[in-house]
Amino acid sequence: xxxxxxxxxLMGGKLGTLFARAGHEVxxxxxxxTEKLKRLAGDAKGKARAGTPQEAAQDADAVLLAVHWLRIxxxxxxxGNLSGMVTLTxxxxxxxxxxxxVIGRTTSGAEELxxxxxxxxxxxxxxxxxxxxxxxxxxxxxxxxxxxxxxxxDHAGGKAIAAELIRxxxxxxxxxxxxxxxxxxxxxxxxxxxxxxEGTGGPELAYRFQRFRS
Ligand SMILES: NC(=O)c1ccc[n+]([C@@H]2O[C@H](COP(=O)([O-])OP(=O)(O)OC[C@H]3O[C@@H](n4cnc5c(N)ncnc54)[C@H](OP(=O)(O)O)[C@@H]3O)[C@@H](O)[C@H]2O)c1
Numbered sequence: 001x002x003x004x005x006x007x008x009x010l011m012g013g014k015l016g017t018l019f020a021r022a023g024h025e026v027x028x029x030x031x032x033x034t035e036k037l038k039r040l041a042g043d044a045k046g047k048a049r050a051g052t053p054q055e056a057a058q059d060a061d062a063v064l065l066a067v068h069w070l071r072i073x074x075x076x077x078x079x080g081n082l083s084g085m086v087t088l089t090x091x092x093x094x095x096x097x098x099x100x101x102v103i104g105r106t107t108s109g110a111e112e113l114x115x116x117x118x119x120x121x122x123x124x125x126x127x128x129x130x131x132x133x134x135x136x137x138x139x140x141x142x143x144x145x146x147x148x149x150x151x152x153x154d155h156a157g158g159k160a161i162a163a164e165l166i167r168x169x170x171x172x173x174x175x176x177x178x179x180x181x182x183x184x185x186x187x188x189x190x191x192x193x194x195x196x197x198e199g200t201g202g203p204e205l206a207y208r209f210q211r212f213r214s
Contacts, residue, residue: 001161004056004063006030006075010131011090012066013040015169018138020046022168029056030067030075053078062086062161064126069093069102069109076116083119086158088165090126092189101186108182110152121158124182125151125166127189130196132203137170146172147206150188152181174209 001024005016008028017040020026026048028037037050057063057079067075069091076082093102093109103112110124128150129137137147149171153159159175166173176185196203 001025001061001165002059003027003165004029004051004053004058004060004079006053006056006063006065006079007067007071007091008037008040009066011126012064014131014134015064015066015090015126016040016048017044017046018134018169019165020044020048021138023047024165024168027051027056027060029053030078054080057082057085060085062088062158062165065089065091065113066126067091070096072113072116082117085120086155086161087113087117087120087122088125088158088162089113089122090124092127092186101190104183104186106183108180108186110179110182110186114154114179121153121155122179123151123153123155123158123162124179124185125149125153125162128185128192129171129206130192130203132196133206134169136204137206139170141170145208146170148172148174148209150174150176150185150209152176152179152185154179171206172208 005012005028008031016026028040041048041050114122149166163173196205
C-alpha cells in the first residue's frame, strides 16, 4: 500500500518506519524541518521518502493523521482534499498542555475529524498504545497472544486497510465497532498513557484482550 504520514513525530515517525519495513510505500510529511523527514525516510530502510502533506496524500491508499489536536486544521489544510480517502487517525483531542480531552461524552476527536473531512473514510486506530511499544511489538511479531489494538470506523473498506496495517506492525486488530465508539477508545488511550507514564510499568506497555469461554 501507499501510506501518507501526516505528522512525523513520535507516532507518525515510528509507525511510518514500521509500515515501510513491512513493505509499504511511505511518504513522511509534516514536521518542523525537511531534514528530519529525509532522515526518517532514510532510516526507515524501505520504500520511504519525504514530502509535503499534499504529496503524502496524493494517490495514497491511506493517510495516518498523527498531530496534536491543535494542529489538525493546519495539516488538513496543507494536505488538501482528503474526500473519499482512508484516513487513519491516532490523534487525540487533547488540550494544549496534554492533560485532558477537550471533547468527549457525546462525541469524539475521530467523529469531529469526520465532520471536518466529509466523505473521508475515517478510522480511529493506533492511539491506545504508547509510541514506545511499537518497535518492540514489531520486532517480536508474535504468532500467538499478540497484543491487541482496538480500532473503530464506519467504512468497511477503510477498516480492512486499518486492520492490515495493525497486523503488519505486530498487533491483533480488535474491531470495536462504528466510529462513535471512539468516545470510549479515546479515554482508553488516556488510561494507557496514565499506566504507561505515571504507573510502574513504564511506557513499554501494550495490552491484550482475551475472550474467556466457559
Ligand atoms: N506519543 C504517543 O505515545 C501517543 C499515544 C497515543 C496518541 N497520541 C496522539 O498522537 C498524536 C501525535 O502525537 P505525537 O506524540 O506523535 O506528537 P509529536 O511527536 O509532537 O508529533 C507531531 C508532529 O507534528 C509536527 N509539528 C508540530 N507543529 C508543527 C508545525 N508548526 N509545523 C509543522 N509540523 C509541526 C511535529 O514536528 P517535529 O517532528 O519537528 O516536532 C511532529 O512531527 C497526538 O494527537 C497525540 O495525542 C500520541
